[in-house]
Amino acid sequence: MTSSALKILGYDDLVAKVEALREEGKIVVLTHGVFDLIHPGIVRHLEESKKQGDILVATVIRDRDVRRGPGRPVFPEELRVQTLAALAMVDYACIVDDDIPFECVGRIAPDIFAKGQDHNKRDKQIHDKILEEERGLAYGKAKVFETSGFAFSTTGFLNEFLDIYPEDTKHYLRKIGEQHSFERIKQALDSLLSNKVLVIGDGIIDEYHYCTPMGRAGKAPLVVHKYLNYEVFAGGAFATANHVAGICGDVTLVTLLGESESREDFVRACFKPNVAPKFFYRKDNPSIIKKRYVAAQTNQKLFEVNHLNDSYLPRxxxxxxxxxxxxxxPKCDLVLASDFGHGLISPRIIEVLRESSRVLCVNTQTNGANTGFNLITKYSRPDFVCLDEAEARLAMKSRGEIKEIIRDLADRMDTERLIVTLGKKGASGVGRGEKPHFAPILSTKVVDTIGAGDAVFSYVAPLFSLGLPTDLLVFLGNVVGALAVKIVCNKRSVEKHEVLEFVHALLSSGAAGMCAQAPNQDQAP
Structure with missing residues (x-):
């Protein structure tokens, strides 16, 4: 094992090591980041950080938690931590989670936390609450030291010189940046914290059963798989409520569970603290469970088994x-109907929603259990509608130009705003009396598209209620979608700070100058 490899510790080992070093009287300095490119500014930052104490520890953000913009990280976490460990001024390096930004600082408890000027400026814009030490959210009792380094942002450098987006997308981002500032977007998201929201819809328990192929069966034309393990997620309206709770302060969820095999304890444990569920129970039936069998190596879905009763409730x-x-x-600022067509939202309930809601936002999902039977046209004059392309086409029974379908569907529904996600083609939206607005795809990596449309709806609907223009709603929907497709199913929500970091990267001057290359176009919401 090389000397630099000995510097790389696991998280628990690093915490114990720092505690032991501090007991010996050593002053421990911690720096934290992506460290995707070791440029002169990073070297200067590390040198200045080391001078503040005896031991310099560098924590590297895990790949899945990097939110610095499109195509990041360029280098995988193993290479990033190895590169840092090879530098003489770094004593220890470690890969850490960053679901909550800077959470590791509180756990590692260094004497000094060193930040670069560029990161400090960006984080004050995005993570203002996290930077308030007196609230004890991250830094604990560590002294914060700001290094001078160079006025040299890794994100800006990579955005400017690496090929990420094609020319059309760069032009689109420049135009959005000219018309809408980051500060305006952040202010809009922050203002939603006071909103009270009612979410109604079909809660779904999503199960992923992972398998690996073994070979062809001898007596049937099928592939035999070896079962490996499984994961369970709170999906459907459960996921919608959690997404909304990330930006709105008070969320009430109306949904169904089954009396038999309700899994209520699991569902309740998945909710954020500001989600108040109101469960109704379907007699003699289980909660809705969708079991997907998945190829573990590729995350490709093999087949799906649904456990549900999709008839309407008894009177x-x-x-x-x-x-x-x-x-x-009537007590809520807006109502979101997350309608999967599985029996909760009946024609009478639709009428009551329209009568009782100040602002009614609707997503009617087409899935394998309801194709052709759960169309947006069953609603009358919703204020806001969010669909995907297939759902819009089914509603209009048309294979024609999607631009015309979107405009005609908005007119038919007499809705204030309609947003349609178009997969790898991006998204489009139209307001009353407007021409359709289009946004290109922003995702560069697709892990799983399940749940991405719900995330888009959950963010864009509350933002619509603030009166944001259509072009900005479409852009922000694409931002959320690009983040959501990097998450396996509904394993977690898309968080506000992730959205702000991505928007900040896209609208920065570096993002506007990105060189041309088409991103991964596999699929996106």
């Missing part, structure tokens, strides 16, 4: 749901 149970909506919906 007395429907009346109980209606009574709750009539009482709660």
């Amino acid at each position: 007395d149970e429907e009346e109980a749901v209606i009574a709750f909506i009539r009482e709660e919906a």
Whole structure:
């Protein structure tokens, strides 16, 4: 093992090592970041950081938690941590999670936390609350030291000199940046914290059963798979409520569970603290469970088995749901109907939603269990509609130009705003009396598209209620979608700070000058 390899520690080992060093009287300095490119500014930052103490520790953000913009990180986490460990001024290096930015600083508890000027400026814009030491959110009792380095941003450098987006996308980003500032977008998202939202829809328990192929069966034309393991996620309206709770302060969820095999404990444990669920129960039925069998190596779905009863509720149970909506919906700033067509939202409930909601936002999803039977046209004059291309085409029964379909569907629904995601083609949206606005794809890596449309709806609907223009809604929807397709199913929500980091990178001067190359066009919401 090389001497630099000995510097690389696991997270728990690093915490113990720092504690031991501090007990010996050593002053420990911690620096934290992506460290995707070791340029002169990074070297200067590390040198200045080391001079502040006896030991310099560098924590490297794990690949899945990097939110510095498109195509990042360029180098995988193993190479990034190895590169840092090879530098003489770095004593220890470690790969860490960064779901909550800078959370590792509080756990490692260094004497000094060193930040670069560029990062400090950016983080004050994006993570203002995290930077308030007195709240104890991240830094604990560590002294914060700001290095001078160079006025040299790694993100800006990589955005400027690496090929990420084609020319059309660069032109689009420049135009968006000229018309809408980062500060305006952040202010809009921050203002949603005071909003009270009602989400109604079909809660779904998503199971991923991972398998690996073994060979062809001898007596049937099928591939035999070896079962490996499984994961369970709270999807459907459960996921919608959690996404919304990341930007709105008070979320009430109206949904169904089954009386048999309800899995209520699991579902409740998945909610964010500001989600208040109101469960109704379908007698003699399980909660909705969708089991997907997945090729572990590629994350490709092999087949799906649904456990559900998609008939409407009996009259007395429907009346109980209606009574709750009539009482709660008028108290809310907006209502989101996350309609998967699995029996909760009946024609009568649709009428009550329209009558009781100040602002009604609707997503009717087409899936394998309801194709052709769960169309947006069953709603009357919703304020906001979010669909994908297939759902829009089914509603209009048309294979024609999508631009015309979007415009005609918006007119038919008499909706204030319609957003349609177009997969690898991007997204489009139209407001009353407007021509359609188009946004190109922004995702550069696709892990899983399940749940991405729900994330887009969950963010764009509340932003619509603020009166944001259509072109900005389409852009922000694409930003959220690009983040969502990097998450396996509904393993976690798209968080506000992720959205802000991505927007900041896209609208920065470096992003506007990115060189031309088409991104991965496999699929996106």
